[in-house]
Amino acid sequence: xxxxxxxxxxxxxxxxxxxxxxxxxxxxxxxxxxxxxxxxxxxxxxxxxxxxxxxxxxxxxxxxxxxxxxxxxxxxxxxxxxxxxxxxxxxxxxxxxxxxxxxxxxxxxxxxxxxxxxxxxxxxxxxxxxxxxxxxxxxxxxxxxxxxxxxxxxxxxxxxxxxxxxxxxxxxxxxxxxxxxxxxxxxxxxxxxxxxxxxxxxxxxxxxxxxxxxxxxxxxxxxxxxxxxxxxxxxxxxxxxxxxxxxxxxxxxxxxxxxxxxxxxxxxxxxxxxxxx
Numbered sequence: 288x289x290x291x292x293x294x295x296x297x298x299x300x301x302x303x304x305x306x307x308x309x310x311x312x313x314x315x316x317x318x319x320x321x322x323x324x325x326x327x328x329x330x331x332x333x334x335x336x337x338x339x340x341x342x343x344x345x346x347x348x349x350x351x352x353x354x355x356x357x358x359x360x361x362x363x364x365x366x367x368x369x370x371x372x373x374x375x376x377x378x379x380x381x382x383x384x385x386x387x388x389x390x391x392x393x394x395x396x397x398x399x400x401x402x403x404x405x406x407x408x409x410x411x412x413x414x415x416x417x418x419x420x421x422x423x424x425x426x427x428x429x430x431x432x433x434x435x436x437x438x439x440x441x442x443x444x445x446x447x448x449x450x451x452x453x454x455x456x457x458x459x460x461x462x463x464x465x466x467x468x469x470x471x472x473x474x475x476x477x478x479x480x481x482x483x484x485x486x487x488x489x490x491x492x493x494x495x496x497x498x499x500x501x502x503x504x505x506x507x508x509x510x511x512x513x514x515x516x517x518x519x520x521x522x523x524x525x526x527x528x529x530x531x532x533x534x535x536x537x538x539x540x541x542x543x544x545x546x547x548x549x550x551x552x553x554x555x556x557x558x559x560x561x562x563x564x
Contacts, residue, residue, distance in 0.1 A: 316337060317337065318532050318535055318536060319532075319536060320336075320337050320338065321528055321529055321532035322347065322529060322532035322536050323339045323342040323344070323346070324339045324341075324342070324343075324346075324529055325339070325345070327341065328341065330529065346529045346530050346532070346533035347533045347536070347537065349530060349533075350520065350533045350534045350537065351537070354516055354519065354520070354534075355516075356516060356537060358511075359511055359512060359513045359515070359516040360537075362510055362511060362512050363512040363513045363538075364541070365428065366428060366431050366494060366512060367494040367495045369428070369432055370435045370490055370491075371487050371490045373432065373435075373436050373437075374435060374436065374438060374441055374486070375441075375483060375486065375487065375490075378438065378442050378444075378486065379471070379476060379483070380471070381400075381437065381442045382441075382442045382443075382444075382445035382446040383445075383449055383475060385397050385400075385442070385446050386447075386449035386450045387452075387457065397446065400442055400443070401439055401442075403439045404443075408434075408500075412500070412503070416503055416504065419433055424504075426504070426505055426506055426507050426510065427510075428510065430504045431497075431500065431501050431504060431512070432494075434500060435490070435493070435494060441486050441489075441490065444486055445482055445486065447482075448481075448482035449475060449479060451479075452474075452475060452479065456474050457470055457474060457475070484549055488545070488549055492542055492546075495512075495542055496542070497512070498518065501514070501515055502515060502518075513537070514538065516534065517531065517534040517535055520534045
């Protein structure tokens with residue numbers, strides 16, 4: 288049976304994409320496999336055994352009972368949700384005038400904001416810590432959220448989204464007597480919903496997985512986030528990788544569920560459909 292060149296090309300593309308997907312997912316599969324293995328199984332054997340011979344959930348139970356993971360989960364959820372909400376608020380308020388209003392120095396301000404993306408966090412970490420201490424925010428939820436109240440990437444993303452909104456929608460709202468804040472809230476934000484969802488996912492993942500800043504600013508273990516709790520597992524259980532893997536699965540599961548739930552919202556929006564010719 289002769290295979291056409293186009294069909295052969297399609298098969299090769301799917302094989303390549305499958306191989307890339309396997310390489311990408313293998314660390315996650317290995318993490319799940321390690322978390323499900325019993326103490327009698329050697330997790331470092333060669334060749335590696337991906338499927339556990341005696342799968343068990345005891346590792347998850349041991350981790351959950353040994354450390355206050357309920358508190359860690361609450362802390363991470365509260366911090367991530369507040370960070371997303373405040374980031375969307377401040378970034379959209381900053382991006383709207385940079386995209387839709389005309390004033391002296393607008394482009395210079397935008398360039399200055401975007402240029403900060405090139406500055407590594409490690410450079411500004413010490414000044415941020417000093418400022419956090421001076422404001423009395425050390426060892427508080429707000430102290431963890433403080434560096435993420437707004438981001439240059441978020442302002443850039445939302446500004447580009449605002450630029451794509453048809454001007455007729457904005458003008459129609461002003462003719463109806465809407466204020467600038469009214470235009471921003473009732474017209475602009477609904478029009479860029481996909482961009483808001485995209486930014487929410489990025490901010491949520493960044494806040495949820497952040498380890499360095501909470502480690503610096505938090506000493507009270509009751510305020511620990513999940514990454515700090517997982518790091519504590521290594522010392523608590525003398526590097527029992529089964530339990531560390533189980534804790535890691537607990538830590539990343541909410542992020543995976545969030546992405547699966549919200550991915551259908553990350554699609555281009557046709558804001559021009561609201562304008563009649």
